[in-house]
Amino acid sequence: MSKRVGSSSGRMNKKQKANSPLETFPCKLCDKTFDSTTKLNAHVHDRHTERAVITLKEDENEIEYEAERNEVFEYECEICLETFPTKSALRRHFIVVSQACASKILKSRLYPAGSISEASLEKDSQEWRLFDDAILHASGKETEGESERVRTLIYADKLEQFPVGFSVEGQERNALVTRAVYDALPEKPFLAMVNKSAGTGQLLEAQPCLTCHPLPVPPIADLIQKTPFAKILGKRHYEELTKERIDDLNLNWIRYPEAPQVAGHMLAGAILHNVKTGKGILVNEVEVNGRGRMEDCHREQSGIVKDVPKQTSLPSTIGEDHYEGVHPVTVLGKDCRRLVIGTKTCDVLVTSCLRLGITDKAPVSVGADTLNFEIPESEVKHIRIFLDCEQAKTAKNMIGKSVLEITRNKGMESLRQLKTKFDELDTYDLSRFSGPLTALDQYRPYSVFTIVNHGNGTGAAYGAGRLFYEIGKAVILRGDEARLTRKEVMGDLELCRTSRDYFTPLQEVANLFGEHAEINITRNAALGEELKKLAVPLSRKVSDANKE
Incomplete structure (x- = not known):
């Protein structure tokens, strides 16, 4: 049916409306007035009807509504029987005041009788x-x-x-x-509504061949929990090496001068796990060496010795490695077993690692000779590499940045432990990297450039170490323009008089000055040869200090 609930005295133009009092629209059912038809519509719908549509009849200048009138003017909750003057008040009762009433209504409409208890829907x-x-x-x-x-x-x-x-x-x-x-x-x-999904068990009933479908890799958490550093390592997060990370480890050194920094940061702090034997290590310190002669004078040597190819860390080209482009292996040398993670563009030497999965008193190995974990060629395919997530993220963010920007806060601690070619600029690349456990200087292995910080600051080894420190500092700051002064050498020479091993080569360094007060450090083969002799006894001192 149609009822007339309000009227206007005629239409006005915009100018008349601007100069006229505020127009109102009264409700004839309760004598309330509203300043718009929208509000009147909402009122009639909420208070006086179950269903209402109000329209403005422009030709008659009258407001009309078509509705079924509710003569009771009250709305009752069918659960608690409380009455409300408007439907909005009843809605507030369900939503805000009484969740119990709403829950029972939902139960009666959605669930058959007895299928669920009332208590399951009641929660403050x-x-x-x-x-x-x-x-x-x-x-x-x-x-x-x-x-x-x-x-x-x-x-x-x-x-x-x-x-x-x-x-x-x-x-x-x-x-x-x-x-x-x-x-x-x-x-x-x-x-x-909450549905409890029922499993069929069909996937578990089909038992695949373990040869074709091997079991998942054992979690490295088991290894971590059995070490003295479990509490610290338990706070770190690890991810297995992926194709994307492998590509980052194999960046071209010419196209990406920052490639050594990326590889070093990514693998420092990684975990190597042999899934066959259950053994594993945490890599604390690494040194990165290039593959080509023009990229790094300390590259890994290759060739044939007595008709036998020299062992290298180069990745396999016939698909035998678990990770294509990454080859972790123990390379046997004349006097040591070098644990190396090889890629197509570099070899990453592990110089400090912590054995996992054991509680021995001395599970740590420091230096190029890794004694607590060995990877023969036959075991390479069983090695899994888990990267420290934080280290990997840092390495990824380095791609595209300049080497100067990446290494702006690095110094002597980032020089590799070397024994030769001290006249080559490559020797002073900042290519040594630490994991989370060795981030502080006092936890890093010593090198000929940092051994000066060991001991009480006296003796021949201290004098030789001070010379290498001064040389490393000069090259880091000035590169090819670095110079060594006679004054520095003579001061170190006085400290070395008690040892022929140190004094003799250092005396030869002093003789290189002639009448000059300074000499070049790089591109100076004569100086490089004497420093090589001096590094032999000093490297033994470094090895002993790292074992303490």
Whole structure:
């Protein structure tokens, strides 16, 4: 039916409306007035009708509504029987005041009688668990120790898992969902159906051949938990080497001058795990060497000795390596076993590592001779490499930056432990890198350039070490223009008089000056030869200091 609820005295133009009093629209059913037809429409719909449509009849200048009038003017909650003057008030009753009434209505409409108890839908919104507590409940870690609970929260954050709560028989239960699901849910508690998915077990019933489908790689967490540094390492996060990371390790050194920095930062702090034997190590310190003669004068030597190819760390070209383009292996030398992670463009020498999975008193190996972990060629395919996520991210961000920018805060600690070619500029590349456990200087292995910091600052070894420190510092600051002064050499010579091994080559260095006060450091073959002799006894001192 149609009823007339208000009228206007005629249409006015814009100028008349601007100069006229505010126009009002009265409701004939309750004598309330409104300043717009929109508000009048909402009022009639909410207070006086179950269904209402109000329109403006322009030709008659009258406002009309078509509706079914509710003569009672009250709206009743069918659960608690409380009455309300408007439908909006009833809605507020369901949403804000009484979740119980809304839950029972939902139950009666969605579930057959007796299929679910009323208690399962009753939950005070103030009683829900806090965010972190909900994660721990969903993971079953509520009663674990503090370190385990913190680790669970960190994993949930890294995996972007978020908690949701639901009420079952009046008790809160929690589950973890993805960010997409979490963001799609309303901010406030809401009513929802929950379905418990039933598994068929068909995938588990099909038992694949273990040769064609090997079991997953054992978690390195087992290795970490059995070491004296488990508490520290447990706070780190690791990821297995991927194709993208392999490409970063094999950057061309000409196109990407920052390639040594990228490879070194990425592998320092990595874990090598032999899935066949269960053994593993944490790589604490590495030195990066180039493959070509023009890229690095300290490149890994290759060739044929007595009709036998010399062993190298070059990756296999016939698909035998687990990672295409990465070849971790122990290279046997004359007086040591060098643990090397080889790529197509560089070899990364491990100079400090920590054995995992054992509780021995001395699980640490320092120096180029790695004694606590060996990878023969036959075991290379069983090695898995897990990168420290933070180190890998730092390395990735270096791509595209200049070497000067990357190394602006690096100094003597980043020079490699070398014994030859001290007249070559490549020798002073900042190509030594530390993992998280050896980030501080006092935890890094010594080299001929830093051995001056060992001991009490006296003696022949200190004098020789001071000379190498002065040389390294000069080249880092001035490059090819670096100079060595007679004054520096004579001061160091006085300290070395007690040892022929140090004094003799240092005396020869002093003789190179002639009448000059300074000499070049790089492109000075005579100086390089004497420094090579001086590095022999000093390297023995370095080796002894690293074992302390």
